[in-house]
Amino acid sequence: MDFSDFNxxxxxxxxxxxxxxxxxxxxxxxxxxxxxxxxxxxxQQAKTLGIINEGFTDSxxxxxxxxxxxxxxxxxxxxxxxxxxxxxxxxxxxxxDVVGLKESLIQEIxxxxxxxxxxxxxxxxxxxxxxxxxxxxxxxxxGADYIITPLPKNxxxxxxxxxxxxxxxxxxxxxxxxxxxxxxxxxxxxxLPHIIALALVSNPIIEKNNICTGNSFxxxxxxxxxxxxxxxxxxxxxxxxxxxxxxxxQSNLEKIKKAILxxxxxxxxxxxxxxxxxxEILDDKGSPVx
Amino acid sequence: MDFSDFNxxxxxxxxxxxxxxxxxxxxxxxxxxxxxxxxxxxxQQAKTLGIINEGFTDSxxxxxxxxxxxxxxxxxxxxxxxxxxxxxxxxxxxxxDVVGLKESLIQEIxxxxxxxxxxxxxxxxxxxxxxxxxxxxxxxxxGADYIITPLPKNxxxxxxxxxxxxxxxxxxxxxxxxxxxxxxxxxxxxxLPHIIALALVSNPIIEKNNICTGNSFxxxxxxxxxxxxxxxxxxxxxxxxxxxxxxxxQSNLEKIKKAILxxxxxxxxxxxxxxxxxxEILDDKGSPVx
Numbered sequence: 001m002d003f004s005d006f007n008x009x010x011x012x013x014x015x016x017x018x019x020x021x022x023x024x025x026x027x028x029x030x031x032x033x034x035x036x037x038x039x040x041x042x043x044q045q046a047k048t049l050g051i052i053n054e055g056f057t058d059s060x061x062x063x064x065x066x067x068x069x070x071x072x073x074x075x076x077x078x079x080x081x082x083x084x085x086x087x088x089x090x091x092x093x094x095x096x097d098v099v100g101l102k103e104s105l106i107q108e109i110x111x112x113x114x115x116x117x118x119x120x121x122x123x124x125x126x127x128x129x130x131x132x133x134x135x136x137x138x139x140x141x142x143g144a145d146y147i148i149t150p151l152p153k154n155x156x157x158x159x160x161x162x163x164x165x166x167x168x169x170x171x172x173x174x175x176x177x178x179x180x181x182x183x184x185x186x187x188x189x190x191x192l193p194h195i196i197a198l199a200l201v202s203n204p205i206i207e208k209n210n211i212c213t214g215n216s217f218x219x220x221x222x223x224x225x226x227x228x229x230x231x232x233x234x235x236x237x238x239x240x241x242x243x244x245x246x247x248x249x250q251s252n253l254e255k256i257k258k259a260i261l262x263x264x265x266x267x268x269x270x271x272x273x274x275x276x277x278x279x280e281i282l283d284d285k286g287s288p289v290x
Numbered sequence: 291m292d293f294s295d296f297n298x299x300x301x302x303x304x305x306x307x308x309x310x311x312x313x314x315x316x317x318x319x320x321x322x323x324x325x326x327x328x329x330x331x332x333x334q335q336a337k338t339l340g341i342i343n344e345g346f347t348d349s350x351x352x353x354x355x356x357x358x359x360x361x362x363x364x365x366x367x368x369x370x371x372x373x374x375x376x377x378x379x380x381x382x383x384x385x386x387d388v389v390g391l392k393e394s395l396i397q398e399i400x401x402x403x404x405x406x407x408x409x410x411x412x413x414x415x416x417x418x419x420x421x422x423x424x425x426x427x428x429x430x431x432x433g434a435d436y437i438i439t440p441l442p443k444n445x446x447x448x449x450x451x452x453x454x455x456x457x458x459x460x461x462x463x464x465x466x467x468x469x470x471x472x473x474x475x476x477x478x479x480x481x482l483p484h485i486i487a488l489a490l491v492s493n494p495i496i497e498k499n500n501i502c503t504g505n506s507f508x509x510x511x512x513x514x515x516x517x518x519x520x521x522x523x524x525x526x527x528x529x530x531x532x533x534x535x536x537x538x539x540q541s542n543l544e545k546i547k548k549a550i551l552x553x554x555x556x557x558x559x560x561x562x563x564x565x566x567x568x569x570e571i572l573d574d575k576g577s578p579v580x
Contacts, residue, residue: 007536125504145502194507199542200564206568214415214481219509224569230561239550246547252489257536260529265522272518275488278496279514
């Protein structure tokens with residue numbers, strides 16, 4: 001598809017927004033790519049590097065001319081930005097976000113969205129334990145999934161445009177699901193592993209004893225150095241789904257502990273076999289391109 | 291140090307033994323490097339690749355001439371091998387192992403060890419989720435720690451020889467601790483992350499739903515495809531230590547779950563700050579070279 005007539009704005013040139021801007025600049029070549037941020041330095045850097053055509057701290061001007069807008073802010077900031085700028089968007093614009101929680105956000109947005117704006121929720125399943133434009137790189141999208149959570153009221157043509165755009169940015173898979181399905185899934189595949197890393201690393205042995213770690217420990221705790229502002233919002237916003245998966249995990253742990261203390265080798269073998277099967281399903285499961 | 295007069299035998303050319311043999315061949319250049327295995331194919335492959343000088347399925351011959359022996363077998367097999375071959379070792383030989391549990395093993399070995407053999411327990415903190423010679427590579431030792439657990443009765447000169455040998459093989463750090471300290475530590479840094487991976491992946495959502503995973507999930511479950519023969523022995527052999535760390539982890543999880551369900555942002559901030567501090571200690575803590 002040809003996007004050479006598109007004006008595109010990325011709001012928030014942090015890790016995700018900066019990386020998306022790099023991918024758009026490198027692979028899409030739109031008419032204009034603009035950046036909005038409160039951080040003048042990030043805007044200047046992105047312009048100097050030739051990633052964006054122009055940077056703005058005042059949103060009105062670029063939004064009025066933009067056909068496609070990626071809002072790459074934290075959950076609450078995304079909502080605030082949309083509310084504040086609702087009357088700045090170009091009529092007919094496709095607007096999307098990157099927030100890792102969809103149900104409540106999309107419900108709230110629906111309550112004040114202009115009828116001539118098509119908001120389609122999105123979530124690139126990429127990122128790492130760092131934050132800010134200086135860690136941005138379009139390489140973080142290689143092999144990654146991008147989820148979109150359209151509603152029945154979204155324009156089908158706009159959904160297709162967004163899908164093609166995402167795949168052209170270099171994501172491996174594009175997956176469509178409902179906001180509810182999304183939040184239930186990420187509670188398991190993203191929020192739970194972060195909680196595990198936090199709980200694992202919170203052991204005083206780390207201060208007191210001599211510790212040698214292997215790869216299993218380093219991998220399991222990589223994300224323990226968390227971006228607290230973002231994660232407090234995500235975890236508190238998904239408590240109900242998270243509790244459901246946490247309880248399955250806690251129950252598994254308790255069974256394993258009992259088996260080990262009782263010398264129950266048969267249970268462990270059964271556990272290894274089941275875990276191995278689930279791991280293979282996960283490794284084989286190429287997310288369907290929809 | 292010069293090891294050109296040393297005959298060395300590696301018993302068991304699996305992932306660890308094969309990788310050690312590669313490191314010895316590449317970096318040490320002893321007088322002879324021999325391999326013992328029941329798998330003739332692994333022996334032939336190691337000889338064809340020029341890694342060992344000769345392979346043996348019968349242990350007596352190489353052991354009688356070896357100054358340094360690495361036993362790279364599973365815990366029970368290590369014990370069986372030592373018992374069966376106790377009278378095959380050369381007088382004065384340094385014998386070491388790679389078992390990830392030390393206290394009970396070393397106690398039992400002490401009960402039947404010949405007085406003219408110096409057994410020094412060892413544990414290279416390296417490995418991955420694969421097994422067998424075909425996955426062996428001395429690259430797995432880059433940046434890795436090697437723990438030894440000598441006893442007061444071990445010959446100090448032999449301990450120094452073994453330490454120098456290990457560092458020359460390319461390990462980043464050599465750490466000395468008691469067998470008890472070792473088992474308490476690995477319960478936390480190795481056995482617990484493996485249990486977590488097993489418990490995390492054992493969720494029926496994996497079969498039933500469409501799953502997109504990010505890096506945090508992939509890292510946390512990498513070791514879920516476990517080598518069951520080895521891990522049943524390790525987990526059951528370290529139940530007491532493992533239960534202590536599991537309980538700290540379980541208690542942390544429960545507190546996090548309550549905070550999330552109660553909307554307790556203050557607790558989450560405190561948790562993030564503590565986890566971040568512990569993670570920094572871990573990242574900074576270069577294991578001391580002793």
